[in-house]
Amino acid sequence: MSAAQPLAPLEGSARVWGTIALSAATFMNVLDTSIANVSLPSIAGDLGVSPNQGTWVITSFAVANAIAVPLTGWLSQRFGQVRLFVASVLLFVIASWLCGLAPSMPLLIAFRVLQGFVAGPMIPLSQALLLSSYPRALAGLAMAMWSMTTLVAPVMGPLLGGWITDHISWSWIFYINIPVGIAAAFASWAIYRKRETARRALPIDKVGLALLVVWVACMQMMLDLGKEYDWFASPMIVALAVVAVVGFVFFLAWELTDDHPVVDLRLFARRNFWAGTLAVSVGYGLFFGNVVLLPLWLQQFMGYTATDAGMIMAPVGLLALLLSPVVGKTIGKVDPRRYASIAFVVFALVLWMRSHFNTQADFGTIMVPTIIQGVAMAFFFIPLITITLSGLTPDRIPAASGLTNFVRITAGAIGTSVSTTLWESRASLHHAHLAETVGPGSSAAQAALSGLVSSGLTPDQALAQVNRLVDQQAFMLAANDIFWGSALLFLLMVPLVWLTHAQRAGAGGGDAAAGAH
Template identity: 30%
Template sequence: MMTPLHRKLLIFTVILAAIMELIDISIVNVALSHMSGNLGATLEDTSWVITAYAIANVIIIPITSFLSANLGRRNYYIGSVILFTFCSFMCGHSSNIWMLVFFRFFQGIGGGALLSISQVVVFELFPKDKQSTAGALFGAGIFIGPTIGPTLGGYITENYDWPWIFLINVPIGILVMISCYFLLREPSVKPEVTKVDWTGIALLAIGIGALQTVLERGEVEDWFETRYIIVLTVIAVSTLLFFIYWELSIDKPVVNLRVLKSKSLSIAAILTFVTGFGMFISIYITPVVAQRLLSFSPYQTGLLLLPGALFALLALKTCGTLLQKGVSPVIIIAAGFLLFIYFNWRMSGMTLNTSASDVATSLIFRALGMALLTVPLTMLAVSSLDDKDVGQGAALNNMMRQLGGSFGVSIINTYVAHRFSAHRNELTSNITPYNVIAMDRINGYIKYFQSKGFAYNEAKLKALKLTENIIMRQSSLLSYRDAFFLVGLFFVVTLPLLLFVMNKSKKAKTNMIISDH
């Protein structure tokens, strides 16, 4: 019999493990340039450090329920912690970029269980009438991880060195390992052990791996102008189509796609995809804007996210209370969407003079929106599923969030590049001898450089170069403003889907996340 102290310790342990896994999604974002210089790799090659982890996560998450049932939840979880911790150690001691990418991939494989099974354990340790409290508690961990990742990464990068971004996981992983060894038990009702669907696993791994690579690398490689992107696209499409056919034609699939017949799950999956789209894009481009255009340091950029994180913790608690009192998840989801729309509207109006406090205030609305979406979307997803299908439904919904993020980052990179070219051409076209304002500005620059001792011709070259730099910065700003507006538009367009599930019971199933999320 588990004592209250042991119960609290286990809850803390598994949430800590989930936070550790989620931190590693975003902690490297602010350190890529340091890794690139230290390992003698291009920034494009170094970005595979992010890509490898994302591919591994998306492959492993939908089959976590299957692996847990067949290997034993305790064995699978502790084994995943060991794999994650060992690969974190090896990432920190990598001597070249491809060694780092290799261990980063397997770190992501181990990390998939840390998120999925941790949630299962938290919900099992709460009584039925406290399930929404458990959802809010775990939701705090889900939210905190990606939020503090850039802050922690910026601090470590500025004050120590990039390997410590990975090495910091080692002592935490060892503590989690020890705690779970003594406290974690198998579930009271063991899931059915089935024959391994090796074909399904292989098709999923190949298809998702190819798709993720196309999404992550397509913009860098100029999409279908590159042969390997074309080949991987064909592989992804054909393999995933065959995967769908295969999983629907066998009795014990590794991923039960039949659960998507549920209208609630299908709509929740779309909304979760859009949520992942917005969440990952905002956490990806906000640091870029802050550092490249607003001249914040990595650490200062990370600090922008902290006020929002604090408000989000309060929102998560409020969300849990509302759900427990019977407020419909649909209403809370609508509020979350509206807050996120407002965040994107604010960010789409920023200027080069936007202050840190203005950005931090905007990020508070983002944080509140995300906090109100974390638990209710999962509740909506599984609200009409049979108990035996709840685990698979939650896992599919979670995968949609990851895919939304991958699609989002890929789409936004391409979109920003196109909008940058359009804005640059538009601004450059205004620099003509007939534009009095532009000519006065350039002549002012020439006089300034002449006052510093430069000859006229040299001063003119410097003035033109300065003008070009200003155009580049302004074009970048306008393209990122367009990006935020586009994300907000996605939320606006998909919000009406909630009308199709408005008649669902106010109190969705709350035992759903006693399954793999």
């Protein structure tokens, strides 16, 4: 992805404005992965679907994004990094506008797929252009500043999304991209157009790309539709599963034998690459699944508004912003496996704390684990990406970064589907157990019912009220199960990190930073 001739770094105000333009585009892109999370109940309600069907708004963007990321290397060589970046930003603006106008859920999902696909090249290219703007000695500083935007955006997303949904309309969570995107595209073109990279016509691996789209799309549809169609009792779900598995097998066979594969799977022969990619992807999938689950629970069963749910999620960035520069500066001197282990242990602690929530939990109690989670986020990305990309030659870094990002984004989409599905199935189980204790033989239940009837409710209304309380408890217990299970999985990943080879001090630091996030 590098140009034939290394470009001289930018100077003065051009470098400052270039950094701001690239960071603004990245911020807008990353913001859109989380801004819809707290708005799902409103979007689903407006468009007449269930909140769980609404999760397609998140997963459709993530899957389309995952498919587009590995194509960045080929596209940038074909069209040039600057042209591709500016086109990607402008197409993202158009897709955002269409998302805001969408009158139905199928159309919104279609426009989110378009938005996710055109967003694919933006993050890898913003890294590449930013690194070309700075002298090599300042590469670490450039990536630390870039990382700040990718840490602040997921935090701002729920807060901004919640406020906009409560005070204006959910459409505006997409419309706000329009002025930011136009300004970022204009500034990027003005500053970088004379720094265009060399272009060359490369053959595209059409078969590999087609197989990639087929198996990823079928897998995601299976995960999202499974809970509505009773999983493998449905012929459609079975068919999707079969196509996903067969497509994946053919994809592996084709990519390992093609001369110009769309995804370089040979990277998985390296222990640090496969173990690092697995750790970052499973960790991200668990994290993202829980990030979607918490606002859903707060809004559906705890009476929180979208703004309040966003405020619960927001403080995750405080400690992450404070500690990330420290991690970036010391990663060359400290074994990154130690930092990654700290991240997993803190994630486990946070989820263990959440597994003790009850329906009486107040705002502060729910907020504390979110603040602590910032520590885990600071120690998560940079060390794991450093491990994953260590020992690779610079020409393989873009392909490796694209492949790791692809696996991570796909894992995030899987995490969302699996956590919402498990939440519903565990809630049904808990509801059945709780309902047994509210039978005619329960004196407490009968006393509660007679109390409700004496306060003016009909027997049916009193029963509905008790059922609502049982529902609230069942979904609370189900969320606790998922938090507890996720905590255990994070602890089990600590040994995985120690399977990787130790690094010499400073190995892969500058190049590894370029692959972060």
